[in-house]
Amino acid sequence: MANALVNVPPRARRGDIIEIKTLVSHPMETGYRRTQLGAPIPRDIVRRFVCTYNGAEVFSAELHPAISANPYFVFSTVAVESGTIAFLWTGDNGFSVTESAAIVVD
Amino acid sequence: MERRDFLKIAGGGAAGIGLAAIIAVEPARATPASMEEAIRKVVGAAPIKPGRIKIELPPLSENGNAVPLTLSVESPMTEADHVRALHVFTEKNPLPEVVSFRLGPRAGRARVATRIRLADSQTVVAVCEMSDGSFWSDRADVVVTIAACAEEL
Numbered sequence: 467m468a469n470a471l472v473n474v475p476p477r478a479r480r481g482d483i484i485e486i487k488t489l490v491s492h493p494m495e496t497g498y499r500r501t502q503l504g505a506p507i508p509r510d511i512v513r514r515f516v517c518t519y520n521g522a523e524v525f526s527a528e529l530h531p532a533i534s535a536n537p538y539f540v541f542s543t544v545a546v547e548s549g550t551i552a553f554l555w556t557g558d559n560g561f562s563v564t565e566s567a568a569i570v571v572d
Numbered sequence: 573m574e575r576r577d578f579l580k581i582a583g584g585g586a587a588g589i590g591l592a593a594i595i596a597v598e599p600a601r602a603t604p605a606s607m608e609e610a611i612r613k614v615v616g617a618a619p620i621k622p623g624r625i626k627i628e629l630p631p632l633s634e635n636g637n638a639v640p641l642t643l644s645v646e647s648p649m650t651e652a653d654h655v656r657a658l659h660v661f662t663e664k665n666p667l668p669e670v671v672s673f674r675l676g677p678r679a680g681r682a683r684v685a686t687r688i689r690l691a692d693s694q695t696v697v698a699v700c701e702m703s704d705g706s707f708w709s710d711r712a713d714v715v716v717t718i719a720a721c722a723e724e725l
Contacts, residue, residue, distance in 0.1 A: 483680035496689075498666050524678045532662060532670040532689045532720075534638040540685035544678055 472553055474567035478545035486517065486525075489538045490555045490563055496531035512537055512557035520549040529557075545571045601691065602668040607661050610668035611699060614659050615707050624708040625658070625700040631713070636690040636720040643673075645682035645700050645708075655682040657701040664694040665720075689720035 473487040490512065497509025509531065517525040524543045537555070552566040602610070611620070628642040645655045654677045660670035673684050682700075690696070693715045700708050 496666070519678070522678070524676070526674045527686075528672040528674075530667055530669045530671060532665050532667065534687040534689055538685075538687050540683075541673070541675070542679055542681045542683060544680040546678070 470565040494535045607668040620707045627698040629712040636716040638687045642685040664692040
């Protein structure tokens with residue numbers, strides 16, 4: 467089971483810029499490695515990451531094999547209203563993980 | 573045949589074989605030309621100016637499998653003037669593309685960090701796309717002691 471870790475401040479003042487950190491457990495197999503017998507290991511990577519704030523997309527990333535295993539992103543968003551910040555990772559072989567965090571904005 | 577001539581030919585032949593071996597062993601990898609092509613695919617014909625974006629990478633990285641990368645752009649991040657996207661490219665990885673980020677005025681601050689793989693000591697290029705359609709870039713040279721993608725399973 468793939469795991470995701472997200473770090474979102476639980477409270478913020480309206481208009482504050484909050485920092486979000488995300489980590490998802492994934493090997494990010496490049497497709498360029500071979501086993502000791504010489505058989506190529508097929509590519510298996512996370513292709514896309516999207517962060518939505520109460521349904522509106524605020525940040526996204528398109529990943530290539532050069533992203534390290536267990537993709538880690540740090541980015542920011544403006545705290546506009548209380549609600550949910552949701553995260554979605556999708557990739558090869560039907561990989562799909564969602565995570566969300568609640569935020570209270572005063 | 574003079575001994576001298578023989579040595580010349582033998583030496584040349586050995587060097588040739590050495591070169592051929594290097595070429596045969598070298599896996600497919602991006603070159604500055606293919607990086608340029610990948611950048612053009614994203615940017616189109618628009619001119620890319622140096623500046624505004626800053627790429628932070630350690631100058632010396634022990635492990636090419638996880639090199640911390642931070643991109644930041646001086647931008648007010650308002651509706652009228654913000655960073656639309658950030659793209660990262662490499663010269664010598666098997667693929668020139670590394671990652672593309674899309675952000676907008678709701679980011680508040682144009683600063684993104686992640687960890688990337690580097691197959692060799694090389695130049696990493698970051699390009700940012702502003703809301704007015706202009707493109708800016710920065711580059712960083714990294715020395716990698718243990719390359720990514722070298723190990724076997």
